[in-house]
Amino acid sequence: MKIPLANPDLGALERRSLLEAFDSGWLTSFGEKHREFEASFAKEVGTSASLAIGNGTQALHLVLLGLGIGPGDKVVVPSLTYVATANAVKYVGAEPVFADIAAETWCLDEEKIDKVISHGVKAVIVVHLYGHPAPLRDIAEYCKKKKIYLIEDVAEAPFTEAQGLKVGTVGVASTFSFYANKVLTSGEGGAITSNDLELVESMKQFRDQGMDRTRRYFFPIIGYNYRMTNLQAAIALVQLGRRKELIEKRLELSHFYRDELSGIKGITMQPIAKWANWSPWLFSILVDNDIKRDSLIEHVANQGVETRPFFIPIHTLPPYVKAKKARDLSNTVDVSKRGLNIPTWSNMPNDAARQVVSAIKSFFRI
Ligand SMILES: Cc1ncc(COP(=O)(O)O)c(C=O)c1O
Incomplete structure (x- = not known):
């Protein structure tokens, strides 16, 4: 699928x-x-x-x-x-x-x-x-x-x-x-x-x-x-x-992803602050390094799973390279290089979610 x-x-x-x-x-x-x-x-x-x-x-x-x-x-x-x-x-x-x-x-x-x-x-x-x-x-x-x-x-x-x-x-x-x-x-x-x-x-x-x-x-x-x-x-x-229902379904999916993926050595989950009442848009993970992140994208794509690398920092895009910027944008650069969005939609069938998880796990040989 x-x-x-x-x-x-x-x-x-x-x-x-x-x-x-x-x-x-x-x-x-x-x-x-x-x-x-x-x-x-x-x-x-x-x-x-x-x-x-x-x-x-x-x-x-x-x-x-x-x-x-x-x-x-x-x-x-x-x-x-x-x-x-x-x-x-x-x-x-x-x-x-x-x-x-x-x-x-x-x-x-x-x-x-x-x-x-x-x-x-x-x-x-x-x-x-x-x-x-x-x-x-x-x-x-x-x-x-x-x-x-x-x-x-x-x-x-x-x-x-x-x-x-x-x-x-x-x-x-x-x-x-x-x-x-x-x-x-x-x-x-x-x-x-x-x-x-x-x-x-x-x-x-x-x-x-x-x-x-x-x-x-x-x-x-x-x-x-x-x-x-x-x-x-x-x-x-x-x-x-329908907003409560739509958000609730996204939260359920994100709980499933967190349960299944958080133990994998090599990836970390999006941090959630104690004071935040969040709701997932595109479920987000960080991979150990950018090379592994890009190989993971290719690996799961071969199993039919579409993912998306995080936004490229805007200060590095051609119209903005000369813009004023903080001396230290290291968190931006680091998270952008290693971040990955995985399929997240409120009407996603359970077997599709399981397929996403098993595609990711197979990359880590689990
Ligand atoms: C953070 C952020 N701001 C602005 C926009 C622009 O919204 P739109 O695509 O509806 O123009 C988007 C999304 O597409 C977004 O993710």
Whole structure:
């Protein structure tokens, strides 16, 4: 059996909701499902408002636009993340400053941020990586003290908690992705949550081509078309309603993987902080060294198991080699070289999970 890395968990409920949107004749963001999704998403995440967006990358761009971050400004980001986090900073003409991750969480913490803070830093984008949240309470306190914005990139860890705080509720604004391999999906899709209603209004205007809120077809600023369609919202709404079930199934799978794999000499599991209430996105392991990691990828691929090496550090990618960075990015480089995501989807059959485990074990001759 071929086992993909990810697979969307969509069923009769999503299909029905999609057809309802289709039959309503409202395909665009003016539809009922879109309105319902925005209201429900804010409620479920725990903020005063949410905006439905075309995808997570656009959501990041809108937050930076809404905060007025632009040329001459700097934004601290991790280097171990999906490239969209840094690209969004470039879109507004600001400069990303790369900080190292903490070994205990694979996320930024206040110490790592402090190592790169300098004049001109306006914001930090914290990424809750591979299902594990960053230490939000500590980072929020730090940002308050330094008078810089905290933005949360929640694409990979929706509905997790850190130090007693819910992700997506702590930053001035937080972004989500509903890409097909994510915990909740609408194919492509995204959202922003925030408690700052003025900021929400501003981001909404940027999302909706810049049109004036009170004067139709008057455009006082240059905006974008970053809207989610009613069809995407119809699917996302059902996924949101199923979120507990979807996350529970991912947790069950991750318990199975942990039980089966944690004793193998040569691999270690993703660390989970005591204060974290995590939920797996792509189950993640570290292999002893990069050569072994790459041989393992090939070995399990020959047995039909798709895996994915961790993100390549962004500070090493051609558009970013000259960017400002921490002197020491050793955790980023080490984790990136040795990290591996293995198949993780909520509707994964038990025998597929067993096949993944036995493919990995056979590499280690177990
Ligand atoms: C951390 C992170 N940020 C941003 C994004 C961008 O989201 P999207 O693919 O919906 O544009 C992703 C995922 O794809 C991501 O993993």
